Amino acid sequence: xxxxxxxxxxxxxxxxxxxxxxxxxxxxxxxxxxxxxxxxxxxxxxxxxxxxxxxxxxxxxxxxxxxxxxxxxxxxxxxxxxxxxxxxxxxxxxxxxxxxxxxxxxxxxxxxxxxxxxxxxxxxxxxxxxxxxxxxxxxxxxxxxxxxxxxxxxxxxxxxxxxxxxxxxxxxxxxxxxxxxxxxxxxxxxxxxxxxxxx
Numbered sequence: 001x002x003x004x005x006x007x008x009x010x011x012x013x014x015x016x017x018x019x020x021x022x023x024x025x026x027x028x029x030x031x032x033x034x035x036x037x038x039x040x041x042x043x044x045x046x047x048x049x050x051x052x053x054x055x056x057x058x059x060x061x062x063x064x065x066x067x068x069x070x071x072x073x074x075x076x077x078x079x080x081x082x083x084x085x086x087x088x089x090x091x092x093x094x095x096x097x098x099x100x101x102x103x104x105x106x107x108x109x110x111x112x113x114x115x116x117x118x119x120x121x122x123x124x125x126x127x128x129x130x131x132x133x134x135x136x137x138x139x140x141x142x143x144x145x146x147x148x149x150x151x152x153x154x155x156x157x158x159x160x161x162x163x164x165x166x167x168x169x170x171x172x173x174x175x176x177x178x179x180x181x182x183x184x185x186x187x188x189x190x191x192x193x194x195x196x197x198x199x
Contacts (some may be wrong), residue, residue, distance in 0.1 A: 026144075029053075030064040033142055038062060066134065066147040070112040071099030071189060073130070073196055074122065074153045080175050081196075083184075084119060084168035090138045091185025093169075097150075097193070100167060112151050119168040126154040130197070135188035148188040150196075 029047055037045045037055035044056035054061040074082040086096045098119045102111040113124045130150045137144045164171045179197055184190040 014175060016168055030143060030145060031062060034062065040073060050101065061087050064145065066145045067137075068102040068107075068108060068111070069100060069135075069137075069146045069148045070108050071097040071192065072112050072116050072124070072127075072153045074116070074120075074124075074155065076173060078173075078175075080173040081179065082120070082122075082163060082176055083172050083179075085170040086155060086185060087164075087169035094185025095172075095183045096168070096186065097184075097189055098168070099148075101146075106147050112149075112153065116153065118166040119145065119164065120163065120171060121163050124153045124156055125153060128152045128154075131192075133188040133191055135186060137186070145187070148192070150192050176187070 030051060031047075031053045034053060035045065036043055037058060037059055037060055040055060041059040041061040042055050042057035046056060047055050048054035048061055051065065052061050052063045064096065072082075074081070083095050084098055086092050086094055098116045098117075099112060100115040102108060103114070105116070108129075109127050112127055116122050128151060130152055132147055132149045135146045135148050137146050161173065176197055179193060181190045181194040181197070184193055
Protein backbone atom coordinates (compact mmCIF):
# COMPACT_ATOMS: atom_id res chain seq x y z
CA UNK A 1 0.00 0.00 0.00
CA UNK A 2 1.22 3.51 -0.82
CA UNK A 3 2.75 5.33 2.19
CA UNK A 4 0.60 8.42 1.64
CA UNK A 5 -2.60 6.36 1.66
CA UNK A 6 -1.45 4.53 4.79
CA UNK A 7 -0.68 7.82 6.55
CA UNK A 8 -4.08 9.17 5.51
CA UNK A 9 -5.89 6.09 6.83
CA UNK A 10 -3.98 6.23 10.13
CA UNK A 11 -4.81 9.92 10.51
CA UNK A 12 -8.46 9.21 9.71
CA UNK A 13 -8.54 6.38 12.25
CA UNK A 14 -7.01 8.62 14.91
CA UNK A 15 -9.56 11.35 14.14
CA UNK A 16 -12.40 8.83 14.50
CA UNK A 17 -10.93 7.73 17.85
CA UNK A 18 -10.86 11.33 19.08
CA UNK A 19 -14.46 11.90 17.98
CA UNK A 20 -15.64 8.73 19.72
CA UNK A 21 -13.71 9.60 22.88
CA UNK A 22 -15.25 13.09 22.92
CA UNK A 23 -18.74 11.67 22.40
CA UNK A 24 -18.39 9.13 25.21
CA UNK A 25 -16.87 11.59 27.67
CA UNK A 26 -18.64 14.88 27.00
CA UNK A 27 -22.01 14.16 25.43
CA UNK A 28 -24.26 12.17 27.68
CA UNK A 29 -27.86 11.11 27.67
CA UNK A 30 -30.04 13.81 29.33
CA UNK A 31 -31.04 11.31 32.03
CA UNK A 32 -27.56 9.79 32.51
CA UNK A 33 -27.36 10.97 36.14
CA UNK A 34 -30.64 9.27 37.02
CA UNK A 35 -29.36 5.82 38.01
CA UNK A 36 -32.41 4.47 39.82
CA UNK A 37 -36.08 4.17 38.89
CA UNK A 38 -37.95 7.00 40.70
CA UNK A 39 -40.96 4.70 41.18
CA UNK A 40 -39.53 1.47 42.59
CA UNK A 41 -35.85 2.33 43.18
CA UNK A 42 -34.53 -0.44 40.92
CA UNK A 43 -31.06 -0.13 39.38
CA UNK A 44 -32.43 -1.77 36.24
CA UNK A 45 -33.10 1.70 34.78
CA UNK A 46 -31.81 1.83 31.21
CA UNK A 47 -31.89 4.13 28.20
CA UNK A 48 -35.07 3.50 26.17
CA UNK A 49 -34.81 6.36 23.66
CA UNK A 50 -32.86 9.56 23.09
CA UNK A 51 -35.06 11.30 25.66
CA UNK A 52 -36.15 8.57 28.07
CA UNK A 53 -35.08 5.80 30.44
CA UNK A 54 -37.24 2.83 31.39
CA UNK A 55 -37.27 0.55 34.40
CA UNK A 56 -36.83 -3.13 33.61
CA UNK A 57 -38.43 -4.02 36.96
CA UNK A 58 -41.70 -2.05 37.10
CA UNK A 59 -41.87 -0.73 33.51
CA UNK A 60 -41.97 2.99 34.42
CA UNK A 61 -40.55 5.23 31.66
CA UNK A 62 -39.16 8.67 32.52
CA UNK A 63 -38.97 11.30 29.77
CA UNK A 64 -36.75 14.39 29.66
CA UNK A 65 -38.77 16.89 27.63
CA UNK A 66 -37.79 20.55 27.23
CA UNK A 67 -38.53 22.88 30.13
CA UNK A 68 -40.47 26.01 29.16
CA UNK A 69 -38.72 29.35 29.62
CA UNK A 70 -39.39 32.92 28.56
CA UNK A 71 -37.41 36.05 27.68
CA UNK A 72 -38.52 39.65 27.10
CA UNK A 73 -37.53 42.26 24.55
CA UNK A 74 -38.37 45.54 26.32
CA UNK A 75 -37.63 48.83 24.55
CA UNK A 76 -37.94 52.40 25.83
CA UNK A 77 -39.15 55.42 23.85
CA UNK A 78 -35.58 55.98 22.58
CA UNK A 79 -35.55 52.54 20.97
CA UNK A 80 -33.03 51.20 23.51
CA UNK A 81 -33.24 47.56 24.60
CA UNK A 82 -33.31 46.60 28.27
CA UNK A 83 -30.73 43.93 29.06
CA UNK A 84 -29.51 42.52 32.35
CA UNK A 85 -26.27 41.05 33.60
CA UNK A 86 -26.53 37.50 34.93
CA UNK A 87 -25.94 37.28 38.69
CA UNK A 88 -25.65 33.48 38.80
CA UNK A 89 -24.27 30.55 36.86
CA UNK A 90 -24.54 29.43 34.17
CA UNK A 91 -22.86 32.28 32.26
CA UNK A 92 -22.57 34.49 35.35
CA UNK A 93 -21.51 38.05 34.46
CA UNK A 94 -22.64 37.90 30.83
CA UNK A 95 -25.57 39.78 29.34
CA UNK A 96 -29.08 38.35 29.17
CA UNK A 97 -32.67 39.34 28.53
CA UNK A 98 -35.07 39.55 31.46
CA UNK A 99 -36.77 36.18 31.80
CA UNK A 100 -36.58 32.70 33.25
CA UNK A 101 -38.38 29.39 33.71
CA UNK A 102 -42.15 28.96 33.78
CA UNK A 103 -43.69 27.81 37.05
CA UNK A 104 -46.16 24.94 37.36
CA UNK A 105 -49.71 26.04 36.48
CA UNK A 106 -48.52 29.25 34.85
CA UNK A 107 -49.02 30.37 31.24
CA UNK A 108 -45.99 31.64 29.33
CA UNK A 109 -47.58 35.11 29.28
CA UNK A 110 -47.90 35.05 33.08
CA UNK A 111 -44.35 33.74 33.37
CA UNK A 112 -42.79 36.54 31.32
CA UNK A 113 -44.70 39.16 33.35
CA UNK A 114 -43.62 37.58 36.66
CA UNK A 115 -39.98 37.16 35.63
CA UNK A 116 -39.71 40.75 34.37
CA UNK A 117 -41.25 42.04 37.61
CA UNK A 118 -38.88 39.93 39.74
CA UNK A 119 -35.73 40.98 37.85
CA UNK A 120 -36.51 44.63 37.05
CA UNK A 121 -39.54 45.86 39.01
CA UNK A 122 -41.31 46.64 35.71
CA UNK A 123 -45.01 45.80 35.34
CA UNK A 124 -45.72 44.74 31.76
CA UNK A 125 -48.89 46.04 30.13
CA UNK A 126 -48.75 43.99 26.94
CA UNK A 127 -46.88 40.96 25.65
CA UNK A 128 -46.64 39.70 22.06
CA UNK A 129 -45.16 36.31 21.24
CA UNK A 130 -42.34 36.52 18.68
CA UNK A 131 -40.65 33.12 18.27
CA UNK A 132 -39.05 30.23 20.12
CA UNK A 133 -35.59 28.63 20.15
CA UNK A 134 -34.35 25.39 21.70
CA UNK A 135 -31.47 25.59 24.14
CA UNK A 136 -29.40 23.48 26.54
CA UNK A 137 -29.08 24.84 30.08
CA UNK A 138 -26.29 23.47 32.26
CA UNK A 139 -27.43 23.42 35.88
CA UNK A 140 -25.91 21.45 38.78
CA UNK A 141 -23.95 19.32 36.35
CA UNK A 142 -27.07 18.36 34.39
CA UNK A 143 -27.80 19.51 30.84
CA UNK A 144 -31.46 20.55 30.82
CA UNK A 145 -33.08 20.94 27.39
CA UNK A 146 -35.25 24.06 27.27
CA UNK A 147 -37.68 25.67 24.86
CA UNK A 148 -37.12 29.41 25.14
CA UNK A 149 -40.04 31.62 24.08
CA UNK A 150 -39.41 35.25 23.23
CA UNK A 151 -41.85 38.13 23.68
CA UNK A 152 -41.99 41.75 22.65
CA UNK A 153 -43.23 43.59 25.72
CA UNK A 154 -44.72 47.02 26.27
CA UNK A 155 -45.00 49.16 29.36
CA UNK A 156 -47.18 52.25 29.77
CA UNK A 157 -44.52 54.00 31.82
CA UNK A 158 -41.21 52.94 33.29
CA UNK A 159 -41.17 53.11 37.09
CA UNK A 160 -38.69 55.39 38.84
CA UNK A 161 -37.48 52.50 40.97
CA UNK A 162 -36.39 50.20 38.12
CA UNK A 163 -33.69 48.00 39.65
CA UNK A 164 -31.84 44.71 39.14
CA UNK A 165 -32.96 41.90 41.43
CA UNK A 166 -33.31 38.12 41.68
CA UNK A 167 -31.13 36.56 38.93
CA UNK A 168 -29.97 39.94 37.56
CA UNK A 169 -27.05 41.92 39.00
CA UNK A 170 -27.31 44.96 36.71
CA UNK A 171 -29.73 46.52 34.20
CA UNK A 172 -28.56 48.33 31.07
CA UNK A 173 -30.29 50.23 28.28
CA UNK A 174 -28.45 49.62 24.99
CA UNK A 175 -28.92 51.24 21.60
CA UNK A 176 -29.17 48.74 18.75
CA UNK A 177 -25.71 49.70 17.48
CA UNK A 178 -24.25 49.08 20.95
CA UNK A 179 -25.54 45.51 21.15
CA UNK A 180 -22.91 42.80 20.68
CA UNK A 181 -24.64 39.38 20.53
CA UNK A 182 -21.42 37.62 21.59
CA UNK A 183 -21.69 39.38 24.98
CA UNK A 184 -24.81 37.30 25.75
CA UNK A 185 -23.83 34.11 27.55
CA UNK A 186 -26.65 31.73 26.64
CA UNK A 187 -26.84 30.31 23.12
CA UNK A 188 -30.54 30.83 22.45
CA UNK A 189 -30.44 34.39 23.82
CA UNK A 190 -27.47 35.18 21.58
CA UNK A 191 -29.38 33.89 18.53
CA UNK A 192 -32.56 35.74 19.53
CA UNK A 193 -30.75 39.05 20.04
CA UNK A 194 -29.05 38.67 16.66
CA UNK A 195 -32.43 38.04 15.07
CA UNK A 196 -33.99 41.02 16.89
CA UNK A 197 -31.17 43.36 15.80
CA UNK A 198 -31.74 42.41 12.15
CA UNK A 199 -35.50 43.03 12.41
